[in-house]
Amino acid sequence: MSSLTRREFVRKTTLVAAAAQLATSLRSAEVAAAAATSPSSSPVEPDVLHWLEGAPAALPGVSWGRAWPRGKYQRSTTFSLQTLEGVPVPLQSWPLAFWPDGSLKWTAHAIPADAPAVAGYRIAPGAPATPARPVKVTGKGDTIEVDTGVIRVVLGRKDGTIIRSITRDGREIARDGRLVCRLENRATSSGARIESFAGEISSVTIEQAGPVRAVVKIEGRHHAEKMGPSAASTGSPQATSGQSAERADWLPFIVRLYFHAGGDIVRLMHTIVYDGDAQKDFIAGLGVTFNVPLRGELHDRHVRFSGQDGGVFGEAVRGITGLRRDPGEKVKAAQLAGEATPPLAEWNKAVTDRLQYVAAYADWTLFQANADGFQIRKRTRDGFTWLDSAQGQRAGGLGYVGTPQGGVAFGLRNFWQSHPAQLDIRGATGDTAEVTVWMWAPDAQPMDLRPYHDGLGMDTFDKQYNGGLEITYEDYEPGFNSPEGVARTSELHLWCLAATPARETFASLQRTLEAPPLLVSSPAYLQSCAVFGALWSPVDRSTPARAAIEDRLGAHFEYYLGQREQRRWYGFWNYGDVMHTYDADRHEWRYDVGGFAWDNSELSTDIWLWLYFLKSGRPDVFRFAEAMTRHTGEVDVHHLGRFAPLGSRHNVQHWGCSAKQLRISTATNRRYYYYLTGDERVGDLMREQVEAGRALLKFPPGRKLAFANERGDQSRGTPTAPDSVGASMGTDWGSLAGAWLTEWERTGDPRMRDRLLASMRTLGAQPRGFFSTGLILNVETGAFEISKSDKVSVSHLNAVFGLVEICAELVQLLDVPSFRQAWLDYCELYNAPAEEQVKRLGEALKGTGLQQGHARLTAYAAKLKGDPALAQRAWKEFSRGEGGTHRRRTFETRHLAGPVVLRPVDEAPFVSSNDTAQWGLAAIECLALAGDAQPVE
Numbered sequence: 003m004s005s006l007t008r009r010e011f012v013r014k015t016t017l018v019a020a021a022a023q024l025a026t027s028l029r030s031a032e033v034a035a036a037a038a039t040s041p042s043s044s045p046v047e048p049d050v051l052h053w054l055e056g057a058p059a060a061l062p063g064v065s066w067g068r069a070w071p072r073g074k075y076q077r078s079t080t081f082s083l084q085t086l087e088g089v090p091v092p093l094q095s096w097p098l099a100f101w102p103d104g105s106l107k108w109t110a111h112a113i114p115a116d117a118p119a120v121a122g123y124r125i126a127p128g129a130p131a132t133p134a135r136p137v138k139v140t141g142k143g144d145t146i147e148v149d150t151g152v153i154r155v156v157l158g159r160k161d162g163t164i165i166r167s168i169t170r171d172g173r174e175i176a177r178d179g180r181l182v183c184r185l186e187n188r189a190t191s192s193g194a195r196i197e198s199f200a201g202e203i204s205s206v207t208i209e210q211a212g213p214v215r216a217v218v219k220i221e222g223r224h225h226a227e228k229m230g231p232s233a234a235s236t237g238s239p240q241a242t243s244g245q246s247a248e249r250a251d252w253l254p255f256i257v258r259l260y261f262h263a264g265g266d267i268v269r270l271m272h273t274i275v276y277d278g279d280a281q282k283d284f285i286a287g288l289g290v291t292f293n294v295p296l297r298g299e300l301h302d303r304h305v306r307f308s309g310q311d312g313g314v315f316g317e318a319v320r321g322i323t324g325l326r327r328d329p330g331e332k333v334k335a336a337q338l339a340g341e342a343t344p345p346l347a348e349w350n351k352a353v354t355d356r357l358q359y360v361a362a363y364a365d366w367t368l369f370q371a372n373a374d375g376f377q378i379r380k381r382t383r384d385g386f387t388w389l390d391s392a393q394g395q396r397a398g399g400l401g402y403v404g405t406p407q408g409g410v411a412f413g414l415r416n417f418w419q420s421h422p423a424q425l426d427i428r429g430a431t432g433d434t435a436e437v438t439v440w441m442w443a444p445d446a447q448p449m450d451l452r453p454y455h456d457g458l459g460m461d462t463f464d465k466q467y468n469g470g471l472e473i474t475y476e477d478y479e480p481g482f483n484s485p486e487g488v489a490r491t492s493e494l495h496l497w498c499l500a501a502t503p504a505r506e507t508f509a510s511l512q513r514t515l516e517a518p519p520l521l522v523s524s525p526a527y528l529q530s531c532a533v534f535g536a537l538w539s540p541v542d543r544s545t546p547a548r549a550a551i552e553d554r555l556g557a558h559f560e561y562y563l564g565q566r567e568q569r570r571w572y573g574f575w576n577y578g579d580v581m582h583t584y585d586a587d588r589h590e591w592r593y594d595v596g597g598f599a600w601d602n603s604e605l606s607t608d609i610w611l612w613l614y615f616l617k618s619g620r621p622d623v624f625r626f627a628e629a630m631t632r633h634t635g636e637v638d639v640h641h642l643g644r645f646a647p648l649g650s651r652h653n654v655q656h657w658g659c660s661a662k663q664l665r666i667s668t669a670t671n672r673r674y675y676y677y678l679t680g681d682e683r684v685g686d687l688m689r690e691q692v693e694a695g696r697a698l699l700k701f702p703p704g705r706k707l708a709f710a711n712e713r714g715d716q717s718r719g720t721p722t723a724p725d726s727v728g729a730s731m732g733t734d735w736g737s738l739a740g741a742w743l744t745e746w747e748r749t750g751d752p753r754m755r756d757r758l759l760a761s762m763r764t765l766g767a768q769p770r771g772f773f774s775t776g777l778i779l780n781v782e783t784g785a786f787e788i789s790k791s792d793k794v795s796v797s798h799l800n801a802v803f804g805l806v807e808i809c810a811e812l813v814q815l816l817d818v819p820s821f822r823q824a825w826l827d828y829c830e831l832y833n834a835p836a837e838e839q840v841k842r843l844g845e846a847l848k849g850t851g852l853q854q855g856h857a858r859l860t861a862y863a864a865k866l867k868g869d870p871a872l873a874q875r876a877w878k879e880f881s882r883g884e885g886g887t888h889r890r891r892t893f894e895t896r897h898l899a900g901p902v903v904l905r906p907v908d909e910a911p912f913v914s915s916n917d918t919a920q921w922g923l924a925a926i927e928c929l930a931l932a933g934d935a936q937p938v939e
């Protein structure tokens with residue numbers, strides 16, 4: 003074991019794959035750091051947009067979110083776009099959120115696929131240019147037709163065929179696109195067997211209809227069907243055919259299809275919500291399948307798969323290289339390039355006379371079993387052996403089948419990160435090839451969502467609270483560790499190509515799949531708009547003290563980026579999350595210890611990452627936070643069933659904890675990604691939370707506090723009226739306020755505003771403000787009952803799940819003086835000296851903790867009150883590090899190798915995700931709110 007500085011850690015990372023990923027991240031960080039000078043030397047360019055990761059080689063069509071200062075533009079404003087050289091670019095715009103005066107706060111925009119892919123653009127009010135080939139959406143009976151000017155897509159409104167056909171230049175490229183699922187039923191009397199299901203449409207909604215962007219939302223469930231021969235021929239030895247399923251339907255789905263003017267790509271967002279019985283319903287395959295017509299000779303049919311590091315696997319269905327007889331250089335060169343080969347008359351006759359003896363391969367598979375291994379294999383047809391064609395570590399997840407006259411490139415984003423995944427091509431020697439993109443690979447073991455233990459005898463609240471919670475930090479309750487209602491969203495891309503792509507073109511498509519292009523605004527511009535509560539500021543290295551904190555923020559993020567790689571935080575249900583707590587004795591994160599395993603947003607990990615992106619503009623931070631938002635909003639939340647729409651506290655399994663809480667499902671964690679991208683699925687997730695308070699009527703968050711003695715949060719009261727719940731101000735009301743605020747901003751719904759105002763006014767009227775006890779909230783009106791107790795209550799958890807960030811926005815948006823004062827009192831007094839607390843509250847506070855993280859509350863009070871002494875106190879609280887582990891002046895890791903560990907890793911034993919998130923938020927917000935008061939050293 004040896005100590006390493008941050009620089010040494012980066013230099014000496016030993017795993018090859020880890021080193022590659024970290025190097026990419028750090029190069030991005032260095033670029034961002036070099037560009038991020040002090041605010042005074044970085045002029046705000048309010049009309050400029052730039053690419054998150056540099057100008058792409060080609061555009062698939064792009065949409066993004068854009069902030070505006072309060073009062074700048076009214077909702078009727080139209081916008082135009084130009085390149086930096088003044089060339090008009092077609093634009094479609096729509097509102098995402100409004101300021102209280104009705105002016106635009108956030109808008110979303112889209113440009114067509116044939117727009118110029120230049121370094122940057124300027125956006126301003128004005129009439130937008132119209133696309134040369136606008137996207138058109140037409141309803142025709144039981145179908146919807148979408149025409150991008152390049153491809154024409156016919157969608158189904160009923161039955162099971164989502165995409166009925168895709169044509170290009172009058173030629174059919176694909177047809178019969180449908181959802182498929184295999185269920186391994188372990189409840190049958192004859193033992194486990196595979197049952198086949200297909201998606202059945204229940205509703206179709208045209209959400210946007212052009213002229214630049216069209217969006218179609220399709221919802222339904224998977225219905226049982228008899229498994230046909232093609233489904234049974236995937237190579238999975240468990241598959242059976244000709245059997246009827248035990249159940250009629252299950253597994254709800256939501257699919258959104260995206261189209262852009264001038265584009266040849268269909269982007270498909272695929273969401274499933276698990277509604278099965280984890281004891282018997284094992285998903286054995288989950289995918290999207292479609293048919294690709296094939297024309298011409300077998301030697302002119304081509305298969306492509308993306309490998310790793312830009313690599314491409316490319317072969318013909320019938321290869322003509324490597325034969326004993328040479329067909330000719332032009333012939334071989336054409337086939338290798340994916341181009342039409344010369345007529346057979348121009349070939350070597352010794353080959354053409356014997357071409358029928360050269361094997362042709364009908365079936366192809368790319369299988370990513372885990373984060374470290376993929377396999378490509380092929381066979382001539384069903385009933386014959388598979389040949390191992392290639393192997394590697396991490397496949398890109400893009401495939402292609404077609405001819406020089408056209409075909410389809412199909413890809414699954416985050417392919418290896420979300421293993422097990424699989425791409426299948428079947429029947430490439432016939433008139434039609436069947437392609438399936440498997441989000442859960444049928445060649446993998448079936449998905450097992452059963453609990454990881456039997457309850458361990460915890461059959462009473464007392465045993466659960468004073469037993470399990472005390473020893474493993476796991477909040478267990480029988481039946482509460484069910485995956486019912488958890489969801490998963492996957493992103494697929496389908497390119498409908500006019501010809502087989504060259505290898506360089508195919509590699510470019512892979513880069514687009516891996517990181518779809520996104521336009522963003524500069525950190526300085528976003529700060530000037532005062533969005534997200536104005537709690538962050540752009541990177542500023544103008545003094546050694548500020549630079550030290552900026553370096554430390556970077557080091558913390560880079561450590562987690564490296565840990566994700568070294569610890570393999572990947573997989574279908576895991577990708578996007580991080581671990582909660584480290585076990586220095588084992589040199590391993592506590593992946594198997596109760597409540598210490600997966601983080602599940604604990605103490606605002608999501609918000610830390612998003613605020614760090616806002617201040618830095620780093621693309622690697624954005625992608626890390628994007629994956630976390632997808633995960634924590636889908637997997638960690640119950641979207642149907644008895645726990646919906648609550649989230650689950652940290653656990654070995656993402657849904658395993660019995661604490662079903664708003665603090666995990668909170669819309670506050672999703673707002674950042676939604677407003678920066680306009681993503682419709684994340685918009686759905688936030689809307690789910692608007693009435694989430696009603697779930698607390700069934701599952702009061704304080705139901706186990708009878709066994710908590712003095713350890714629990716005593717702020718919640720015991721309700722007696724309908725629609726009322728005992729609610730904490732932070733973990734409960736703060737989350738509801740985030741949902742109500744977001745819905746009010748998005749829609750202008752006066753009910754949401756009235757709930758917020760009722761909450762704010764009644765909180766301001768409490769006898770002890772935010773320190774009041776026994777609070778009861780009416781979830782319909784938003785009003786709190788006025789507490790009859792004069793006792794003081796406080797919890798260290800109240801302000802660390804987004805309450806700080808939401809209250810900053812509420813104070814900014816709604817004028818409720820009593821609320822403002824109550825919140826400022828809380829911010830000022832939480833960390834105050836005991837004598838000050840006694841003077842103001844009559845007693846010193848008990849139960850405070852996480853003082854370092856709460857330094858940002860002190861900084862907030864200092865900013866709003868204009869109090870330099872408070873600002874200086876905030877920095878003292880931050881520097882002391884009480885209630886956190888990040889007191890060190892330097893961030894050091896140590897490198898471990900065998901036999902101490904299984905494989906080389908780097909560890910920082912003092913790091914926990916709780917402390918990292920709270921330190922990061924305190925650092926970011928103290929710099930923004932009280933930066934001028936920061937000590938020189």
